[in-house]
Amino acid sequence: MTIIDILKESWLSISGNKLRSFLTVLGIIIGVMAVVIMVAVGETVQKSITDQFSSLGTNTIVIRAGAARSGGIRTGNKRTLTITDAEQIRKLPDVFSVTPAQSGSAQVIYGNKNWSTMMLGTYPDYTEIQDIEMEYGNFFDINAIKNASTYAVIGPDTARELGLPDNPVGQIIRIQNMPFVVIGVMKARGDSAFGSQDDMVIIPITTLKKRLQGSPFPDSVTMIALKIYQDSDNAVVTDQISSLLRQRHKLKDGDEDDFQITDMKQIMETMDTVTGYLKLLLIAIAAVSLLVGSIGIMNMMLVSVVERTREIGVRKAVGARERVIIIQFLSESVLISFIGSMIGLILGVGLSQGVGRFILHYDVPFSIWPVILSVTVAVVVGLSSGVMPAIKAAKLNPIDSLRYE
Amino acid sequence: MRDVPIISMDKICKKFPLAVGGEQQVLFDVSFDVMQGEFVSIMGPSGSGKSTCMNIIGALDSATSGVYKLYGKDISTMEPDELATIRNEYIGFVFQNFNLLPKRNMLDNVMLPLMYRGWVMADRIQRAKEMLKLVDLENFETYFPTQLSGGMKQRVAIARALSGNPKLILADEPTGALDSKIGNEILRFFKKLNKEMGITIVMITHEFEITQYANRVIHIYDGRVTYDGKIPANESVLIKSEQRNKK
Numbered sequence: 001m002t003i004i005d006i007l008k009e010s011w012l013s014i015s016g017n018k019l020r021s022f023l024t025v026l027g028i029i030i031g032v033m034a035v036v037i038m039v040a041v042g043e044t045v046q047k048s049i050t051d052q053f054s055s056l057g058t059n060t061i062v063i064r065a066g067a068a069r070s071g072g073i074r075t076g077n078k079r080t081l082t083i084t085d086a087e088q089i090r091k092l093p094d095v096f097s098v099t100p101a102q103s104g105s106a107q108v109i110y111g112n113k114n115w116s117t118m119m120l121g122t123y124p125d126y127t128e129i130q131d132i133e134m135e136y137g138n139f140f141d142i143n144a145i146k147n148a149s150t151y152a153v154i155g156p157d158t159a160r161e162l163g164l165p166d167n168p169v170g171q172i173i174r175i176q177n178m179p180f181v182v183i184g185v186m187k188a189r190g191d192s193a194f195g196s197q198d199d200m201v202i203i204p205i206t207t208l209k210k211r212l213q214g215s216p217f218p219d220s221v222t223m224i225a226l227k228i229y230q231d232s233d234n235a236v237v238t239d240q241i242s243s244l245l246r247q248r249h250k251l252k253d254g255d256e257d258d259f260q261i262t263d264m265k266q267i268m269e270t271m272d273t274v275t276g277y278l279k280l281l282l283i284a285i286a287a288v289s290l291l292v293g294s295i296g297i298m299n300m301m302l303v304s305v306v307e308r309t310r311e312i313g314v315r316k317a318v319g320a321r322e323r324v325i326i327i328q329f330l331s332e333s334v335l336i337s338f339i340g341s342m343i344g345l346i347l348g349v350g351l352s353q354g355v356g357r358f359i360l361h362y363d364v365p366f367s368i369w370p371v372i373l374s375v376t377v378a379v380v381v382g383l384s385s386g387v388m389p390a391i392k393a394a395k396l397n398p399i400d401s402l403r404y405e
Numbered sequence: 406m407r408d409v410p411i412i413s414m415d416k417i418c419k420k421f422p423l424a425v426g427g428e429q430q431v432l433f434d435v436s437f438d439v440m441q442g443e444f445v446s447i448m449g450p451s452g453s454g455k456s457t458c459m460n461i462i463g464a465l466d467s468a469t470s471g472v473y474k475l476y477g478k479d480i481s482t483m484e485p486d487e488l489a490t491i492r493n494e495y496i497g498f499v500f501q502n503f504n505l506l507p508k509r510n511m512l513d514n515v516m517l518p519l520m521y522r523g524w525v526m527a528d529r530i531q532r533a534k535e536m537l538k539l540v541d542l543e544n545f546e547t548y549f550p551t552q553l554s555g556g557m558k559q560r561v562a563i564a565r566a567l568s569g570n571p572k573l574i575l576a577d578e579p580t581g582a583l584d585s586k587i588g589n590e591i592l593r594f595f596k597k598l599n600k601e602m603g604i605t606i607v608m609i610t611h612e613f614e615i616t617q618y619a620n621r622v623i624h625i626y627d628g629r630v631t632y633d634g635k636i637p638a639n640e641s642v643l644i645k646s647e648q649r650n651k652k
Binding site: 001004005012013016310311313314315316317318319320321322323324398399402 | 460463465466485486489490492493494498500504505506507508509517518520521522523526565569
């Protein structure tokens with residue numbers, strides 16, 4: 001008996017009971033489809049989170065002014081970080097670029113348009129740390145910092161909301177009634193860890209502190225962002241920064257840090273672990289339906305053995321060995337499982353990709369895992385659910401089988 | 406040198422366990438030989454043990470004691486898979502209720518023993534077509550059992566039994582589900598197979614008239630062979646043999 005014979009016999013048996021076979025296959029289709037979709041959901045969540053963090057790069061470190069804590073609850077920022085801190089951090093050997101940053105909201109006016117958006121005061125290094133690309137014009141340089149120039153770099157969404165011309169370089173906008181020259185527009189990018197860069201106004205930090213805010217603490221900032229060399233060790237640099245800042249802030253042993261260092265690499269690794277568990281949880285939930293589907297196959301095969309008792313007797317009478325009967329029934333259950341798994345895989349991938357792209361407008365990552373999973377499920381579920389009925393069929397007494405009504 | 410008998414039954418006994426405990430013996434020291442080319446009818450009333458006898462001859466069941474040789478091979482102690490091979494190579498079965506596979510067409514049904522023998526598809530098809538032609542059903546290859554009459558189904562069953570070129574055709578009440586006219590056609594066909602092709606046929610029946618197509622009758626009554634010889638002119642000979650056995 002060849003493989004073709006086995007497949008043909010299996011197909012004829014399955015197709016002989018179309019409705020019942022379809023319903024059994026449906027159980028596997030739903031099970032595999034659920035698993036495939038859950039894998040896609042898990043991977044999408046993982047990718048989405050990873051994308052958001054990787055927009056800063058894994059060699060990015062963010063220092064925030066120490067959060068005043070009360071019973072573990074964040075209650076506000078202290079003015080602990082300074083532009084001078086940033087300059088001192090720049091001197092560390094592993095630091096590639098660094099920028100102090102101060103954020104706030106701003107009312108921006110152009111002509112008769114009024115738009116409320118996020119305002120960020122930074123150094124020119126911000127472009128390197130954030131990998132900023134310009135659509136029009138340029139980012140401000142170090143002279144603008146020194147001179148506290150009234151230059152503004154804006155996001156494309158801000159430009160659109162303000163009704164600025166296509167290339168707004170040279171246009172005057174008013175930020176809190178102070179005129180600023182638009183010197184550049186950033187390329188659209190989407191959300192980042194600093195918020196949406198597409199709707200943002202970036203000005204020299206000195207301009208923000210001295211001219212706009214008139215702060216009594218012109219040196220203080222809420223955040224310092226830096227990028228280290230690719231081959232540098234995040235943990236080592238983090239320790240160096242911590243030591244430097246503690247020394248500069250005159251913190252004694254036992255005193256809590258008055259700053260928070262966020263290592264993007266560490267966060268990404270943690271998030272990766274968390275989303276990995278989430279993915280496993282989703283797959284486990286979906287696997288329950290797959291288990292139900294496999295029970296359906298076993299049920300169908302057991303009924304099939306009873307219904308085909310006489311057929312089994314005839315096959316044995318004309319020379320079918322027990323092993324052949326086992327292979328035939330196993331191949332039937334594997335074939336059902338295989339058909340269900342493949343359809344489930346196609347539907348699962350199709351649905352997750354289709355919904356992702358056309359409804360959610362998000363690129364759902366395509367993973368090889370659902371394919372491997374489906375083939376494994378087809379074999380494992382098929383064999384495990386078919387083995388008992390197959391042995392039952394093979395062990396039937398040919399005389400009793402031939403007499404079966 | 407004398408030919409080796411196709412079937413050699415020597416003091417075959419068969420006991421079945423009873424659901425209520427204990428066991429029931431249905432065959433008592435059954436002994437007979439069947440030579441190549443014989444057409445033997447095993448006859449007996451219901452419950453006489455003839456079907457059990459047929460199951461042992463057909464390697465579907467094994468004897469509790471005694472020696473059964475098929476073509477010189479002692480198959481009394483063979484494992485189920487070895488018996489399956491014996492059935493496939495030596496025996497062609499024809500059943501009362503045809504036992505065709507309902508979801509397979511006639512060609513597939515006839516090819517079935519050849520599939521288990523490992524023949525390649527082209528040879529199987531050729532052989533199955535030849536067999537269907539032999540039983541005058543060459544135009545019904547693609548038909549399914551439900552589309553055929555009882556007589557046609559039995560002819561397909563005979564074609565299936567012959568497809569493996571067996572030494573022995575074992576027919577269990579082959580006309581039991583057919584009307585007398587069609588039944589006689591089938592019996593004449595058996596006679597033809599035996600006479601023209603030299604195929605050994607062992608036919609189980611409970612009707613004396615049907616034994617007339619055979620050359621020899623083995624009468625079984627209450628699990629014992631009460632008559633083994635030429636076909637008597639009258640059934641009374643067999644009935645007398647039963648009565649002698651009772652004594």
